[in-house]
Amino acid sequence: MDKRQWDIFCAVVDNYGDIGVCWRLARQLAEEYDLAVRLWVDDLAPLTRLCPEASVDAEQQVVAGVEVRPWRQPFPDVQVADVVIEAFACELPENYLVAMAARPNQGLSLPLWLNLEYLSAEDWVEGCHRMTSPHPRLPLTKHIFFPGFSPRTGGLLREQDYDERRARFDPAAFRAGLDIPAVPAGGLTVSLFAYENSGVGELLAAWAEGDRPILCLVPEGRLLPQVWAFFGQDAGSRYSCGSLTVQVLPFLPQSKYDQVLWFCDLNFVRGEDSFVRAQWAAKPLVWHIYPQEDSHHQVKLQAFLTRYAASLPEVDVRALTAFWQAWENQAGTGIAWPAFEAALPSLTAHAGTWAKTLANRRDLTAELVSFVMESR
Numbered sequence: 001m002d003k004r005q006w007d008i009f010c011a012v013v014d015n016y017g018d019i020g021v022c023w024r025l026a027r028q029l030a031e032e033y034d035l036a037v038r039l040w041v042d043d044l045a046p047l048t049r050l051c052p053e054a055s056v057d058a059e060q061q062v063v064a065g066v067e068v069r070p071w072r073q074p075f076p077d078v079q080v081a082d083v084v085i086e087a088f089a090c091e092l093p094e095n096y097l098v099a100m101a102a103r104p105n106q107g108l109s110l111p112l113w114l115n116l117e118y119l120s121a122e123d124w125v126e127g128c129h130r131m132t133s134p135h136p137r138l139p140l141t142k143h144i145f146f147p148g149f150s151p152r153t154g155g156l157l158r159e160q161d162y163d164e165r166r167a168r169f170d171p172a173a174f175r176a177g178l179d180i181p182a183v184p185a186g187g188l189t190v191s192l193f194a195y196e197n198s199g200v201g202e203l204l205a206a207w208a209e210g211d212r213p214i215l216c217l218v219p220e221g222r223l224l225p226q227v228w229a230f231f232g233q234d235a236g237s238r239y240s241c242g243s244l245t246v247q248v249l250p251f252l253p254q255s256k257y258d259q260v261l262w263f264c265d266l267n268f269v270r271g272e273d274s275f276v277r278a279q280w281a282a283k284p285l286v287w288h289i290y291p292q293e294d295s296h297h298q299v300k301l302q303a304f305l306t307r308y309a310a311s312l313p314e315v316d317v318r319a320l321t322a323f324w325q326a327w328e329n330q331a332g333t334g335i336a337w338p339a340f341e342a343a344l345p346s347l348t349a350h351a352g353t354w355a356k357t358l359a360n361r362r363d364l365t366a367e368l369v370s371f372v373m374e375s376r
């Protein structure tokens with residue numbers, strides 16, 4: 001593998017998804033392809049949550065083989081990389097763009113410029129993947145790279161050592177390490193990572209009133225105050241009510257978050273990166289999709305459900321759709337739960353098949369690297 005320089009630009013819009021995806025990609029490029037990767041981030045604080053080794057105020061640091069730099073205004077005059085990725089159309093600094101266009105003056109080729117898009121299961125993505133867009137003034141062309149579920153898209157992020165790491169996972173050590181209580185036989189362990197959701201109270205009530213013991217692991221974050229409110233509290237880390245036990249988890253480093261998903265029988269996830277990780281975990285999932293102002297997220301949610309549920313029996317499709325919609329609508333979760341719970345054995349088998357099918361194709365990082373090789 002040649003030692004091309006890659007620059008990745010990440011603007012943190014909110015939460016952890018933008019940097020979550022960029023960090024995963026940067027690490028993979030450095031660790032698996034031995035590439036020289038520089039990651040420019042306009043807010044280092046969320047990165048330090050995902051990766052506690054990173055410092056929030058270092059001007060320059062190397063973490064997991066990746067050079068991490070704060071993206072500040074004005075942007076410094078730096079050597080332009082051979083491959084430039086702007087994540088989620090974050091708009092590169094003007095002086096960097098000008099320097100990209102000027103590379104031929106130094107006897108170098110123009111950099112390969114890519115925009116890594118958000119993930120969507122919609123059909124049109126296949127037609128737009130790898131499309132080009134010329135810069136309006138400069139002699140530069142941007143390539144649009146779409147992650148996706150079908151072979152005609154850029155695929156999904158998945159580390160080459162994923163299966164090995166999973167095979168080494170020790171649930172007993174994980175439980176002990178986080179002081180997680182045991183679940184009685186026949187119980188269900190659930191992880192609950194979501195945005196604020198006013199449907200959570202009725203769901204917790206259904207779990208508390210049900211016959212089946214449920215252990216619910218809630219990562220620290222935006223949903224927690226509503227979980228506390230259900231128990232009439234405003235702090236605390238473990239609660240029980242009827243059949244339900246809730247355990248609050250600290251926000252774990254990104255490399256450990258997979259373990260939560262492997263440990264649980266059912267995972268509630270959100271955004272983009274945790275949503276993909278839950279699919280690799282091969283367990284049933286419930287997706288709290290990132291809400292968009294024009295409600296386009298509902299189209300995206302439906303597009304994924306249509307793809308995901310295509311081979312499921314009708315009864316399971318109904319249960320899955322009704323529960324996901326209730327979670328999205330933040331109402332009716334308690335009513336939709338029994339049918340969803342009844343479908344879990346079938347959804348578990350399906351999650352395994354789905355993960356295997358997706359893993360049989362090239363992952364996003366491999367697709368990107370191969371695209372770069374082809375383009376030179």
Ligand code: TRH
Nearest residue numbers: 013015016017020219251252253254270271272273274
């Ligand atoms: O945090 P998210 O909601 O992120 C986003 C952003 O809001 C973004 O603006 C939006 O465009 C995008 O979603 C779609 O959800 P996501 O993508 O799942 O990112 C969460 C990250 O946090 C993911 O990398 C997993 C990680 N994580 C940990 O590392 N430790 C933890 O304990 C938990 C719960 C998550």
